[in-house]
Amino acid sequence: MPSEANGGSMNHAGPGSQSSLRRDNVRRVLEELATAGPSTQAQLTRHTGLSAGTVASIVRDLDDAGRVRLERTTSSGRRALNIHLVDTGRVAVGLDIGRRHVRAIVATPSRRILADVQRILPLGHDAVTGMTAAKRAMEEALEAAHRSREQVLGAGVGIPGPFDPVTGRVGSGAILPEWIGMEVASRLSDVLDVPVLVNNDANLGALAHLSWSETPPGQNFVFVKIGTGIGTGVVIDGQLYAGHRGLAGEIGHTIVVDQGLVCRCGNRGCLETVASTSSMLRALAAAPNPPTTTDELVSAALAGDTVTRRVVEDAGLSIGQVLGQLASLLNPETILLGGPLSDLGELLLEPIRRSLKRHTVPDIAVATTVRVSALRDRAEALGGVVSVLNRADPADLYGPLAAPSDASSTV
Amino acid sequence: MPSEANGGSMNHAGPGSQSSLRRDNVRRVLEELATAGPSTQAQLTRHTGLSAGTVASIVRDLDDAGRVRLERTTSSGRRALNIHLVDTGRVAVGLDIGRRHVRAIVATPSRRILADVQRILPLGHDAVTGMTAAKRAMEEALEAAHRSREQVLGAGVGIPGPFDPVTGRVGSGAILPEWIGMEVASRLSDVLDVPVLVNNDANLGALAHLSWSETPPGQNFVFVKIGTGIGTGVVIDGQLYAGHRGLAGEIGHTIVVDQGLVCRCGNRGCLETVASTSSMLRALAAAPNPPTTTDELVSAALAGDTVTRRVVEDAGLSIGQVLGQLASLLNPETILLGGPLSDLGELLLEPIRRSLKRHTVPDIAVATTVRVSALRDRAEALGGVVSVLNRADPADLYGPLAAPSDASSTV
CATH class of the missing domain: 3.30.420.40 (ATPase, nucleotide binding domain)
Structure with missing residues (x-):
């Protein structure tokens, strides 16, 4: 993810430091809430592998920061608190650019799909046509999702060809010949006006199944x-x-x-x-x-x-x-x-x-x-969403956390 | 690694806990010393990615526990301390059992090869013959290395066939037909009287290149x-x-x-x-x-x-x-x-x-x-050594650490 996507306020400490460990733990709790839905502290402890004390401390901080909402419930006949993630309004966009189509999906960090737009492209379209169509599809999808461009964490874009992450260029086997050799992420980022991650479409199709497969x-x-x-x-x-x-x-x-x-x-x-x-x-x-x-x-x-x-x-x-x-x-x-x-x-x-x-x-x-x-022709665009969520900072995904949590002694 | 190999005194805390973080950091420092040889604190900081304070605290603990030896040196014209790993006498054994040979290599956690013994096997040998020959080769190699069986962390054994880590059995494509379906690790562990890890020989050949390749x-x-x-x-x-x-x-x-x-x-x-x-x-x-x-x-x-x-x-x-x-x-x-x-x-x-x-x-x-x-026909047995070192507890590899280090506040 280009640095533009990291607008959060959290410190990035070196590996193995106390604050990086705390951040990893917070992320683990937030991801569990995002993917599994509302959970009790006991469920969070079980599913994250963290200690009950660490989970309790993180939930307290998240509640103080307004990032979660606590609701009374009963679990195995005993009273418990159900922890809900508060929607920050931020979304990820998945774009699938093909030889004859472009698809845009808008989804929340909780993997809720808000909009899904598809447009047909003329056969043999050039790169500018493809990118412009991708932009329009994204704009339509954002409008349908009632979200603004400012709320977009990033767009994960699948392209039908190999993509070299070292050079950032499209490889020579690509199905859209005009795109070969292009630094496609920076070009697309200019056109779409959001941070962009590019990957091969089949790679993104695979990635989608880690989050969305029944x-x-x-x-x-x-x-x-x-x-x-x-x-x-x-x-x-x-x-x-x-x-x-x-x-x-x-x-x-x-x-x-x-x-x-x-x-x-x-x-x-x-x-x-x-x-x-x-x-x-x-x-x-x-x-x-x-x-x-x-x-x-x-x-x-x-x-x-x-x-x-x-x-x-x-x-x-x-x-x-x-x-x-x-x-x-x-x-x-x-x-x-x-x-x-x-x-x-x-x-x-x-x-x-x-x-x-x-x-x-x-x-x-x-x-x-x-x-x-089971994801049919949505797999590639859904994988684009996942690629953005995987790379984003927790502070961007779930809102900034109160500063004291980083310095807390309970790791 | 079977539990017998974990004779150390360190606590195994859950993931994301403070003591597991400390243990990971200690392991990182010890592995750097084992693979790169004697190093200064500045080198350790650079190569492990840990903070200078964390490295200093770990080196202090290791010195107190007698696990490292400090020696004055100069680095870039300035005085510095060179940190040497102290040999605990413990070794790992790598065994390569083939259709016509068996090879045993004894090496220290610092990847120093102490002995290398090869024996020819009769073509079409049965499983008992193969295992007995492996035992003799290991014993010869230990004798040449001046080490006892009690000092063996474990034996990593390569076999010429697929090995299913879920069932612990040799798969049906194996070159030694008599071994097919055998729970080979427990059988070998009985014969060799040390903890045993089994893997396919080509897998171990690959593994060796992560530690020993020029x-x-x-x-x-x-x-x-x-x-x-x-x-x-x-x-x-x-x-x-x-x-x-x-x-x-x-x-x-x-x-x-x-x-x-x-x-x-x-x-x-x-x-x-x-x-x-x-x-x-x-x-x-x-x-x-x-x-x-x-x-x-x-x-x-x-x-x-x-x-x-x-x-x-x-x-x-x-x-x-x-x-x-x-x-x-x-x-x-x-x-x-x-x-x-x-x-x-x-x-x-x-x-x-x-x-x-x-x-x-x-x-x-x-x-x-x-x-x-470049490792030629030693790759498989060397990979057996690496498989043991990778899975062993740091306390077993480098000796038990002083108990207070786990509770230290400097993570």
């Missing part, structure tokens, strides 16, 4: 986005894994056809040349009644069109082959499928599972769950 | 062991990654030949069926003067034997293909090659690099360094 995928899982491009977000021990230069998860360029079609990455026979939505539409162009959009392709397959089903099955077999290799290497608990083909359900899942089983060791095949993400 | 491979790297089996140890953000069920890194079973030879894993055409040492020897059996051992194979290739070089090249191309897929997924900074083929050098590296480049996106190919591990 069926948690575990601490080691992979989110596979199948669209115009194919990419994955890799979560390892509960953390998004970016790789040495932000390029982790580029499975779309695993070679599955020897001497196959030339790929936009400069190689040939990559997974994307047989299993991306555009490759499937291209393959189907020779069919009697070819679908021309992804929606038409999904409809035709669901309606039972033989050749469309065949192309979907072949794509699934290639995807399963690469996911089998991935499973051998990463041994994930869950593989989640996202992107516009999710509605195909078993038509896509069955060949993927069959091929995955064929291409990995039996022990791993048994231990890997493959399913469609 | 050219550090970075925080994101992969160690590839090419032997009778092929496996990898994956280090992500400086931590060894085990996967959901301890099966991460099983690249030996990535399929590289459609309808190829049946593999011991129950699949067919796996990388191991073309690039393991036993597969290469089997392929060469039809040659005019076939090598019959891995050493002979290496010598023949180095001497310029055409067909051996061809088989090595083909193996390298298949390995490079799978490493290209790995690089697309993990974007590691470095790929380190270990195992008995390391002496082949460029004969193996060149086809691997060529094929890796062909099988991953150009951006990743450029950003990935492939080289032979």
Whole structure:
């Protein structure tokens, strides 16, 4: 998060200091309230792992600072206080910029979704058009959420291509060619007029499942986005894994056809040349009644069109082959499928599972769950929200805390 | 680490407590002294990120407890105290049990290697033979190191197969079939009579490079062991990654030949069926003067034997293909090659690099360094040492600390 986002008043002490420990503990309590909802002190103690004394002291400080509201309740037949987080009005924005769409989601630090706006983009749009559309979508979403730009903690933006966090530039495999090499965060920050965090869209899709999934995928899982491009977000021990230069998860360029079609990455026979939505539409162009959009392709397959089903099955077999290799290497608990083909359900899942089983060791095949993400096409923008909330200072998320708490002797 | 290893007197407080913070800080100082060698307080402050006051207080406590020795020196022309860690006599043992050998290394918490013993095992040895040989190798190494079994913190044991940390059992792909399904840590602990940690040998090979590498491979790297089996140890953000069920890194079973030879894993055409040492020897059996051992194979290739070089090249191309897929997924900074083929050098590296480049996106190919591990065939046993040191309590590693330090007000 650029420094603009850190408008709070808390001191940033070195690692291992008493005030940094206190701040971590306060953050732990606030995050528990944000994600689990109103809780008693006993629940907070249990879920944060902090001592009862530390929790009591933090709750007292938060109450004094007006950051929580206490409400009488009963817990296991005994009287208790329910602690509610007070809404500070601050929000995070998640933006998903695709080849044909832009989506903006506005949500609170408590993960409450206030607005969700989608706009269609012209195919082959240039960078300025894309950024301007993102800005409009954000403004519409903020208006629907009754929030001002001043209340925005930041925007987490997903882009369909690799993003190098070291250089801040878009990598060469990006689906929007005009964006390649661009310092996209600073450009977007100028246009949107809020602090911006950029990440690959599949990475953000994965991140969303750490906060929003109804069926948690575990601490080691992979989110596979199948669209115009194919990419994955890799979560390892509960953390998004970016790789040495932000390029982790580029499975779309695993070679599955020897001497196959030339790929936009400069190689040939990559997974994307047989299993991306555009490759499937291209393959189907020779069919009697070819679908021309992804929606038409999904409809035709669901309606039972033989050749469309065949192309979907072949794509699934290639995807399963690469996911089998991935499973051998990463041994994930869950593989989640996202992107516009999710509605195909078993038509896509069955060949993927069959091929995955064929291409990995039996022990791993048994231990890997493959399913469609329940977050559907909102995963990327929701992940943008999470990326902002994860990086923001607790003081920004939940309002400034009373200064004395840092100096308190109860760590 | 089983609880037997925790013989120290320190209290284990909950996360986020003052005493756990103090313990973490003490550990940080001790580890810096253990890995970097004698240091001044200014160096410790710089390298640990702790405040000068915290470091001074910890050094005072350690000196009172007799755990460090202070020696006058000059630093940048000014007088300073050099802080030396006092040897407590405690050691960690690393054991590498292979299909044809067992190796035992004894080292101090300061990573000083005191002894290194290797024994040859009969091919197809049973589990009891292997464990007994491991015991003898450990005893020989302890004798050479002038240490008793009572001074052993624990033994970190590498085995050539997947190990499931949840069940504590050896997985079904193991190279020693008799060991499959065995609760190997408790069995070995009975035989060796010391606390035992078990891990896959390639995982330990990776771990060793975090402590002992002359050219550090970075925080994101992969160690590839090419032997009778092929496996990898994956280090992500400086931590060894085990996967959901301890099966991460099983690249030996990535399929590289459609309808190829049946593999011991129950699949067919796996990388191991073309690039393991036993597969290469089997392929060469039809040659005019076939090598019959891995050493002979290496010598023949180095001497310029055409067909051996061809088989090595083909193996390298298949390995490079799978490493290209790995690089697309993990974007590691470095790929380190270990195992008995390391002496082949460029004969193996060149086809691997060529094929890796062909099988991953150009951006990743450029950003990935492939080289032979400088730790050679000691990597696995050294990793066993590291696994023990990483899990031991500081009090066990460096001797018990004076009780008052935990209650000190300077955190």
